[in-house]
Amino acid sequence: MSDLERIPDWMQPDTTPPLAGVDLRAWAAEFRDVYTVAEALCKTPFVPQAMYGKPADVAGAIMKGRELGLDPLDALGCVYVVHGRVGYYAEFLRRRIIQAGHSLRIVESTDSRAVIEATRKGENEPKRASFTAEQARRAGIDLGKYPADKLIARATSRLCRQVFPDVLSGSLIVEDLEDLERILCVMERDYGAEFRSGFIAENPAKLRRIHRYFSAVCGRGSYPPVRCNVTDFSAVIGADGQVNPCFFIPGPRASHAGDDLGAVLNTESMLRLRESITQGARPECARCVCSMWRAPESRGAGNFLLRNPSAGTTSGSASPAT
């Protein structure tokens, strides 16, 4: 065995007591077994080219796959390791979404654009994600000889992160949580004056809420309670002119800012939609990451979307989509 292939010291038998909640000895023993298998497997055609000759990567992929209920060879076709992070092939992502009872379909697939649509189990409104060759070019992504396949893969990955973070047990997000915790601690320690002056618009408690939300996504605790009256004082206009009650709930069809905005905000369908949000009938609100509550006493007249009975128009503000 060469130095490069030597089992690292931290994999040798461990004599330290187990961490609370983690049977480290059992985990290390299992990893040693997996590593032995990986040493043999990594030189066979069963492993993807990028893992060829890399037993640690192969072992990591097998262990990760095991958490997801995959057998070792299946894991090698579904899980990859890049720059020390675990990722998943798009085909596997689609399979997991469907296995979890959600529905998914490819709406459009060309060499210049892919659009994927999925609907969460128990919900009616599909969500879409797209990825274009132009976006790939700007991000420096080489689409290779099969651009349509790569665009579908990117759109799938985007959709999965946005709509189905739970499907992957949050394995990527857990790492991000630890980063976010560190960043929040530094911000609270070093930027008190900026929080107080409003230079940092959101307060620490609200930033902590984001951490709590994604902790819940990862199965670590409950979702923070949602309190939102954003549709009382704001609306969102998309780049295509579509008027929506907030960033996450699409407005009725034919709600276009090119028309009279006041009238658009007061169509029967828009009023009904806002009422259903106020009544808590929208599933999007139940786990919203970005709910917004403004106490009525802190709002000025211009903060309200008020129906003007005489003119049938609305006063107030609308937030452009970013």
Ligand code: SF4
């Ligand atoms: S809770 Fe979220 S989804 Fe619901 S209205 Fe507020 S911002 Fe929109």
